[in-house]
Amino acid sequence: MPPPQFLELDDIHKRFAGVHALRGVDLSIREGEVHCLAGENGSGKSTLIKVIAGVHPPEEGRVRIGGSDLDPVTPLESIRRGVQVIYQDFSLFPNLSVAENLALNNEVEQGRRIVRWSRIRATAREALARIRRELPLHRPVGELPVADRQLVAIARALLHDARLVIMDEPTTALTQREVENLFTVIENLRAEGIAILFVSHKLREVLRISERLTILRNGSKVAEGPTTDFDERSITEAMTGRSVRDEKFHYTAGPGARPPVLEVEGLGRPPAYRGVSFRVDPGEIVGITGLLGSGRTELALGLFGLLPAREGSVRLDGQPLRIRSVEEALAAGIAYVPEDRLTEGLFLEQSIHRNIIASILPELAGRFGFLDFARARREVEEWIRDFGIATPNAEVPAQSLSGGNQQRVLLARWLARTPRVLVLNGPTVGVDVGSKEAIHQRLRALAAEGMAVLLLSDDLPEVVSNCNRVLLLREGRLAAEFDESVTEETLNAHFAETAGTAGV
Numbered sequence: 419m420p421p422p423q424f425l426e427l428d429d430i431h432k433r434f435a436g437v438h439a440l441r442g443v444d445l446s447i448r449e450g451e452v453h454c455l456a457g458e459n460g461s462g463k464s465t466l467i468k469v470i471a472g473v474h475p476p477e478e479g480r481v482r483i484g485g486s487d488l489d490p491v492t493p494l495e496s497i498r499r500g501v502q503v504i505y506q507d508f509s510l511f512p513n514l515s516v517a518e519n520l521a522l523n524n525e526v527e528q529g530r531r532i533v534r535w536s537r538i539r540a541t542a543r544e545a546l547a548r549i550r551r552e553l554p555l556h557r558p559v560g561e562l563p564v565a566d567r568q569l570v571a572i573a574r575a576l577l578h579d580a581r582l583v584i585m586d587e588p589t590t591a592l593t594q595r596e597v598e599n600l601f602t603v604i605e606n607l608r609a610e611g612i613a614i615l616f617v618s619h620k621l622r623e624v625l626r627i628s629e630r631l632t633i634l635r636n637g638s639k640v641a642e643g644p645t646t647d648f649d650e651r652s653i654t655e656a657m658t659g660r661s662v663r664d665e666k667f668h669y670t671a672g673p674g675a676r677p678p679v680l681e682v683e684g685l686g687r688p689p690a691y692r693g694v695s696f697r698v699d700p701g702e703i704v705g706i707t708g709l710l711g712s713g714r715t716e717l718a719l720g721l722f723g724l725l726p727a728r729e730g731s732v733r734l735d736g737q738p739l740r741i742r743s744v745e746e747a748l749a750a751g752i753a754y755v756p757e758d759r760l761t762e763g764l765f766l767e768q769s770i771h772r773n774i775i776a777s778i779l780p781e782l783a784g785r786f787g788f789l790d791f792a793r794a795r796r797e798v799e800e801w802i803r804d805f806g807i808a809t810p811n812a813e814v815p816a817q818s819l820s821g822g823n824q825q826r827v828l829l830a831r832w833l834a835r836t837p838r839v840l841v842l843n844g845p846t847v848g849v850d851v852g853s854k855e856a857i858h859q860r861l862r863a864l865a866a867e868g869m870a871v872l873l874l875s876d877d878l879p880e881v882v883s884n885c886n887r888v889l890l891l892r893e894g895r896l897a898a899e900f901d902e903s904v905t906e907e908t909l910n911a912h913f914a915e916t917a918g919t920a921g922v
């Protein structure tokens with residue numbers, strides 16, 4: 419007999435000004451089940467999670483948790499029934515220690531007036547023991563890597579007697595190895611009978627970890643069932659309503675056919691990376707990949723002047739270039755798209771329009787400093803159309819967009835500059851499969867116009883299908899280089915080897 423249903427949603431509707439975000443959605447999750455919620459950007463996944471959490475009360479429909487209806491659905495009642503949501507920002511206190519973050523709520527809930535550190539440490543240890551992890555209890559949470567902060571958030575959720583832990587895109591900011599750790603934690607929770615609902619755009623992860631899945635399209639449920647009934651193709655088709663095929667990129671010019679755009683010689687900023695040499699010709703899309711600690715992000719930040727390199731040299735179109743600041747990088751035509759849209763990227767309260775034109779303002783202002791409004795509007799509208807940014811108009815604030823649509827706005831901002839060298843860090847993190855294709859097409863078109871593109875990514879299918887060369891960094895050094903015939907299997911084998919030498 420299957421375990422009883424823990425959560426049942428029935429015919430849920432939710433509207434925002436002008437947007438019917440959920441149109442009669444049903445969802446059911448059994449006790450101890452790992453359930454995945456899939457759907458394109460803007461299909462209503464985060465909204466559905468907020469309905470369960472009581473953040474957005476539904477306008478119609480029924481929410482049943484633990485066998486009885488919630489009426490009304492409030493955040494407090496949802497938590498009382500055992501629902502814990504781990505949001506993308508984790509809602510932790512960065513300047514408090516791990517132990518304080520873990521134990522604080524308990525102390526307050528139990529109405530303790532006197533803080534006893536021994537008790538706080540004991541609570542914190544107990545929480546971490548349940549996910550079978552050790553973390554430095556006294557360290558401020560803000561100093562921990564993202565993956566560890568996430569573990570603190572999960573451990574804290576368990577202290578509230580969670581029966582269902584919900585994670586919205588929990589793997590987007592994690593490297594492959596950290597994803598493996600998270601999956602082990604999820605397996606352990608499942609073994610304790612705790613259900614998990616999670617959102618991911620990485621279909622391979624979905625297929626591996628979840629037992630059942632529910633697929634949303636445009637605010638409606640279009641499919642559900644045991645994960646074994648699905649494969650990548652059928653999930654994609656259900657999500658998009660069409661079949662999507664990302665074809666492989668071919669670099670037509672051939673190596674050395676044209677003078678290089680970017681030449682990097684012995685570049686270093688020890689201990690992060692050192693002795694890195696490579697060149698990028700016009701029209702090339704060169705992938706840079708490597709595990710956590712490989713130094714690839716630091717290298718990218720070096721090229722963009724955020725963490726200037728201390729050794730070696732850079733030439734741009736044959737001319738020596740010193741990149742000591744972001745201003746110098748931008749002036750030379752180097753653009754960098756950061757991975758973390760939430761903290762580094764967008765001006766959330768500002769309109770989409772402003773976010774996109776932010777980087778080309780000087781250009782639009784022209785010689786006398788007058789803004790060419792008509793041209794700005796045309797440009798912004800082109801980007802919204804090309805990237806399929808789902809919005810009623812360009813004047814709405816970026817924060818009203820779904821996560822994946824925010825990511826596209828960020829990308830549009832940097833591409834609008836048409837730089838000489840474009841450095842992209844995880845450009846399609848959080849973007850659904852159908853739209854990834856559109857973004858990849860756009861990158862290829864830009865490369866074809868002669869731009870040099872550096873693509874940093876953990877997403878091996880993305881690297882393999884879009885790059886004509888792939889550089890592998892290991893512990894700050896270039897460890898291997900592959901041509902366009904490289905396969906995911908080869909790269910994976912190199913990762914395994916790296917993990918082995920690192921003693922993990």
Ligand SMILES: Nc1ncnc2c1ncn2[C@@H]1O[C@H](COP(=O)(O)OP(=O)(O)OP(=O)(O)O)[C@@H](O)[C@H]1O
Pocket residue numbers: 434435437439457458459460461462463464465466808817818819820821822823848
């Ligand atoms: N606070 C809000 N105000 C106005 N519209 C909103 C708000 N929150 C969500 N929406 C709209 O509701 C729809 C569903 O958004 P939601 O964030 O649930 O999508 P999602 O499936 O989580 O997408 P993603 O994969 O990009 O994160 C979108 O059209 C979005 O613009």
Ligand SMILES: [Mg+2]
Pocket residue numbers: 463464465586820821822
């Ligand atoms: Mg979302």
